[in-house]
Amino acid sequence: MVICFPSTRVGLDPGTANTLLYVRGRGVAVNEPSLVTIRTSTGDIEAVGGEAEAGRGRTPRKFQTARPIRAGIISDLKLFDGMLHRFLRKAHVAGPLHRLQVAIAVPSGMTEVDRLAIIESLRKAGAAEVMLVDQALAAARGAGLPIEDSCGRMVVNIGAGVTEVALISLGNVVCARATRVAGDEMDAAIASHVRAAHQLLIGEPTAERLKIQIGSAFPNREELGLPIKGRCITKGVPREATIRSCEVREALSTPLESILNAIREVLEQAPPELSADLLETGIVLTGGSALLRNLDRFISRNFRLPVKVAQDPLSCVILGLAHQVNHLRRAEWRRFGNGR
Ligand SMILES: Nc1ncnc2c1ncn2[C@@H]1O[C@H](COP(=O)(O)OP(=O)(O)OP(=O)(O)O)[C@@H](O)[C@H]1O
């Protein structure tokens, strides 16, 4: 007798910094950092997600914290498989009783090899059917844009490892551009400024804190300062310094210029009719880095277009996937012949 288990539909947004998992009928079941702690001697996974985050930059030598995803692409398959398995377990959708249908967001420039790698990984994790969804389209949908209409609309999804700019019309991407400059590059630029200007070495979490707490793309009404601690380059001892917001802004100017260039390239490729629509529809910013203070004003000033930040930029992609998961017909899924 063949027992057929009902399928469980899930949406997966495996981001460079955060992984979100949506389960149909239940909502977002996992929203955790894409991080893994491994035991250095054996390579075994000790912790994932929030638990691994707690030890980021502080793990003793016998443990290492690693990111299985870089620039939206799996950089370490074994770690990704381990992390995914634990997240599925946490969402109570792992194991032989679950026949999964997975809609997964992928960056537009992904190579066929990377696509096959992610599909294989999902298959191993229990997926019987998979659908790859363009990340920018999912973000636009999740931001509430009526992407199926014929009007041109632009979405700029700025995550941690990748910025995707897409011009969308009639439910499709008309032209797009992706760059690896996003939140991580901003953190690296801040860390290198602090090193050069204050002879102080700081880790990724401290650079990110500076960006979130006092960073901005445009001058603030009041200048802020934040005391931070790091290791003095010359003396090798712990030291404190206060970093001013104008310094952080200065450090961010190079990565922000790269993001402007990506937007400019898409605007230059846009068919004139759709380009004209943007005067009305403007640009919508999604992804966690859209939360950088005054980024909307900064982009708007540069292109003289209306720019707005989506309501919950960190969740746009998963909300867009949730829509696909809830509404797509069976025929639109890619099935595996593994009999699950
Ligand atoms: N208030 C804030 N100001 C500036 N940046 C922020 C803020 N909050 C979060 N971020 C940044 O947002 C990024 C994470 O965003 P998100 O979760 O969308 O990325 P991701 O989906 O994991 O990455 P990617 O899509 O590039 O693979 C991090 O770089 C984080 O520092």
Ligand SMILES: [Mg+2]
């Ligand atoms: Mg993302």
